[in-house]
Amino acid sequence: xxxxxxxxxxxxxxxxxxxxxxxxxxxxxxxxxxxxxxxxxxxxxxxxxxxxxxxxxxxxxxxxxxxxxxxxxxxxxxxxxxxxxxxxxxxxxxxxxxxxxxxxxxxxxxxxxxxxx
Amino acid sequence: xxxxxxxxxxxxxxxxxxxxxxxxxxxxxxxxxxxxxxxxxxxxxxxxxxxxxxxxxxxxxxxxxxxxxxxxxxxxxxxxxxxxxxxxxxxxxxxxxxxxxxxxxxxxxxxxxx
Amino acid sequence: xxxxxxxxxxxxxxxxxxxxxxxxxxxxxxxxxxxxxxxxxxxxxxxxxxxxxxxxxxxxxxxxxxxxxxxxxxxxxxxxxxxxxxxxxxxxxxxxxxxxxxxxxxxxxxxxxxxxxxxxxxxxxxxxxxxxxxxxxxxxxxxxxxxxxxxxxxxxxxxxxxxxxxxxxxxxxxxxxxxxxxxxxxxxxxxxxxxxxxxxxxxxxxxxxxxxxxxxxxxxxxxxxxxxxxxxxxxxxxxxxxxxxxxxxxxxxxxxxxxxxxxxxxxxx
Numbered sequence: 001x002x003x004x005x006x007x008x009x010x011x012x013x014x015x016x017x018x019x020x021x022x023x024x025x026x027x028x029x030x031x032x033x034x035x036x037x038x039x040x041x042x043x044x045x046x047x048x049x050x051x052x053x054x055x056x057x058x059x060x061x062x063x064x065x066x067x068x069x070x071x072x073x074x075x076x077x078x079x080x081x082x083x084x085x086x087x088x089x090x091x092x093x094x095x096x097x098x099x100x101x102x103x104x105x106x107x108x109x110x111x112x113x114x115x116x117x
Numbered sequence: 118x119x120x121x122x123x124x125x126x127x128x129x130x131x132x133x134x135x136x137x138x139x140x141x142x143x144x145x146x147x148x149x150x151x152x153x154x155x156x157x158x159x160x161x162x163x164x165x166x167x168x169x170x171x172x173x174x175x176x177x178x179x180x181x182x183x184x185x186x187x188x189x190x191x192x193x194x195x196x197x198x199x200x201x202x203x204x205x206x207x208x209x210x211x212x213x214x215x216x217x218x219x220x221x222x223x224x225x226x227x228x229x230x231x
Numbered sequence: 232x233x234x235x236x237x238x239x240x241x242x243x244x245x246x247x248x249x250x251x252x253x254x255x256x257x258x259x260x261x262x263x264x265x266x267x268x269x270x271x272x273x274x275x276x277x278x279x280x281x282x283x284x285x286x287x288x289x290x291x292x293x294x295x296x297x298x299x300x301x302x303x304x305x306x307x308x309x310x311x312x313x314x315x316x317x318x319x320x321x322x323x324x325x326x327x328x329x330x331x332x333x334x335x336x337x338x339x340x341x342x343x344x345x346x347x348x349x350x351x352x353x354x355x356x357x358x359x360x361x362x363x364x365x366x367x368x369x370x371x372x373x374x375x376x377x378x379x380x381x382x383x384x385x386x387x388x389x390x391x392x393x394x395x396x397x398x399x400x401x402x403x404x405x406x407x408x409x410x411x412x413x414x415x416x417x418x419x420x421x422x423x424x425x426x427x428x429x430x431x432x433x434x435x436x437x438x439x440x441x442x443x444x445x446x447x448x449x450x451x452x453x454x455x456x457x458x459x460x461x462x463x464x465x466x467x468x469x470x471x472x473x474x475x476x477x478x479x480x481x482x483x484x485x486x487x488x489x490x491x492x493x494x495x496x497x498x499x500x
Contacts, residue, residue, distance in 0.1 A: 002333060002395050003307055006445035010397060014185055021178045028214060035220045038151040045150060068135065071128050077444050078125075081460055086446050104139075118469060121440045188441065190402040196436075 005090050013070045016063040023060060054112035058105040065097035065104075120180050127177035134170040151221075158221040171214040179203040242266045242317055243326040244275050246287065249337050257337065259328075260284070272312040272320065272329070273301055276341075289341040296453055299389030303341050304330040309391035309451040332394035334403075348393050351407045355414040355432060362424040362483050370422045383416035383461065385454045392448035392458055404437045408448040408458030411439060415461035418468065424483060427476040434469035 033044040047053075073093040076082060082089055141157070142149075157163050183203055186192045192199065241263050249257040262279045264270075273291055280287045289312075292298040296314040303312055305320055306328050320327045335343040361370075392408040399405055406414075414433050418426045433439050439462045448458045468475050 002309075002397060002400070002447055004395075004445070004447050004450060006447055006450075007397055010443050010445050017178075017181050017185065021182055024174065024178055028210065028217075032213060032217050034151070034154075034217050038155075041151045064135070068132060072132065074444060075125065075129070078463060078466070081463075083449060083457055083460060086449070118434050118440055121466070122470070187436070188398065188401050190404065193402065193404065193436075 005087050009070055009073075009090050009093075012066060016067040016070075019060075019063050020067060023063075051112040051114075054108055058101070058108050061104050061108070062097070062101040065100050066094070069093040069097045120184055123176055123180045124184065127173045127180065130169075130173040131177055134166075134173055137166070138170065155221050158218065164218050164221075167218050168215050171218070172211055175207045175210045175214075179207050239325050240266050241325070242270075242275065242321055243324070244279060245326060245328045246276075246279070246341070247328075247330040248287075248340050250286070250339055251337075260287075266317060266325075270317045272305060272315045272317050272327070275317050275327075276312060276329070287341075288339045297387055299387035302332055302389040302391040302394070302453075304332055304394070309333075309395045311389060311391070311453045314453065332390055334394050334396075334400045343394075345390060347403050348390055348407065348409065351410040352388070352413065354406065355410045355417070355429065357410075357413040357417060359417065359420065359423055360425045361422055372421055376419075376421055379419050380416050382456050383412045386412060386456060387454060389453060391451040391453060392456075395447035395451040397445055397447070398441055398443060402437075402441070405441045406433065406438050408442075408462070411442070411465065412456065412458040412461045415465055418465065421479070421482050424479070426479050427472055430465070430469050430472045430475065433465055434472070439465045439469060 030044050030048065031041075033041040048057075070093050073089055076089065077086075142154075158167070183196075183199060186199060187196045244262045244264060245259050246262065247257050248254070248260050262283055264275050264278050264283075271294075273294055276287065276289055276291075280289075289303070290300040291313065292300045294301075294313045296311050299311075301312040302309060305312070305315065306322075309332060312329075317327065329341065331337055331341045331343045335345060335348070338344050386409065388409060390409065393399060396405070396408055399407060411433060414429055417423050418429045418433075423429075442459065442462045444459055444463075446459055449456075452458075
């Protein structure tokens with residue numbers, strides 16, 4: 001495969017997209033428990049409160065943020081001629097999503113480690 | 118071209134919906150459970166927003182899956198079947214999701230209090 | 232990216248070899264050549280072929296970046312071999328790796344089968360289809376209209392962009408940056424009378440909507456052209472096809488009308 005920042009962006013966007021589609025299925029299954037009543041719903045939701053899954057949630061957050069910011073980058077590329085700063089734009093999208101993952105991920109991490117209620 | 122337009126429009130809708138979702142549902146820290154979701158979904162406006170959100174997500178996810186798979190040369194001849202399958206999954210998803218949102222009803226005991 | 236840290240006077244050239252008559256799979260050969268200040272990558276290949284291994288096979292012709300024959304993959308990036316100084320592409324140990332253009336079947340060594348590349352070019356009908364009423368003298372175009380076509384005219388059809396595009400890697404039916412740039416040139420040309428048909432062709436499943444703005448084509452192009460921007464413009468036009476067609480019909484009326492048919496004309500207009 002021809003290696004370049006454009007390729008990395010393309011590959012990560014697709015990879016996170018597919019991960020999110022799979023997550024969507026799981027999410028719909030979990031929330032769907034509401035049709036069986038409050039008890040089932042709460043039990044199912046608790047499955048995802050374990051520390052391991054909370055850590056995975058941080059990865060999920062990273063995937064959502066990366067996919068979203070890369071998507072916004074695509075919309076900018078569509079409306080403006082970004083040729084001269086195409087690489088910077090990619091780095092900006094990546095950096096913003098990394099930053100927000102850390103910001104949003106710290107509460108999740110603390111929760112997983114039992115230091116948050 | 119249609120897939121492209123659906124992708125872009127649903128993407129913009131999702132940026133809005135998802136930000137809203139993150140702030141309203143996940144930001145207030147604390148334990149998430151049925152009663153907390155119920156508080157929000159009791160309001161029919163929130164039910165409507167969630168259903169619209171679901172529709173946008175399914176449009177984007179299924180159009181995206183279609184685009185990713187038809188980019189592969191081997192899949193291109195199967196694109197009509199793929200489209201059919203994804204549309205059916207979309208309809209099932211919207212139906213099941215709407216049914217789920219509408220089933221956030223307070224249990225009978227709580228109704229007595231109101 | 233130039234690496235000026237190599238100071239020696241001989242370079243190691245790693246070339247990918249493959250002879251379908253005798254080899255089962257491709258392998259690398261290494262050659263050592265004398266490095267002089269003006270040596271280009273093509274010079275190195277020529278030296279190897281004439282003095283060390285006559286069976287080394289590659290395409291070349293003009294050796295000054297206009298024929299487009301010598302595009303190949305140097306250290307993982309596509310470029311022309313004739314306009315690249317060898318020392319700019321040597322690593323610290325004085326090595327360079329030369330492979331054929333990716334995503335296309337190899338005929339022999341560095342020569343690839345470009346039939347699909349040319350077929351896609353044919354597919355967009357890269358010739359002018361003028362209107363029925365042709366003016367007596369010339370078509371008059373404004374400087375802005377000519378300017379819009381300048382980029383695409385410089386294309387030398389070397390294939391560096393096409394072979395750098397991962398969408399091609401996934402799907403040979405994708406029209407490709409080279410042909411889409413030419414299609415752009417014809418669609419924006421006010422002398423062309425079928426922009427609607429052209430837009431319909433490039434807006435199909437294999438066309439402009441398959442581009443994922445990976446930008447490798449811009450990086451690879453030896454003439455610094457911009458197929459991605461052309462494709463973005465075509466995407467916008469494809470969504471407003473009928474309006475664009477109507478605008479072209481109006482423009483062509485003035486193209487014909489504005490050209491006087493009298494024979495006595497002051498020269499140097």
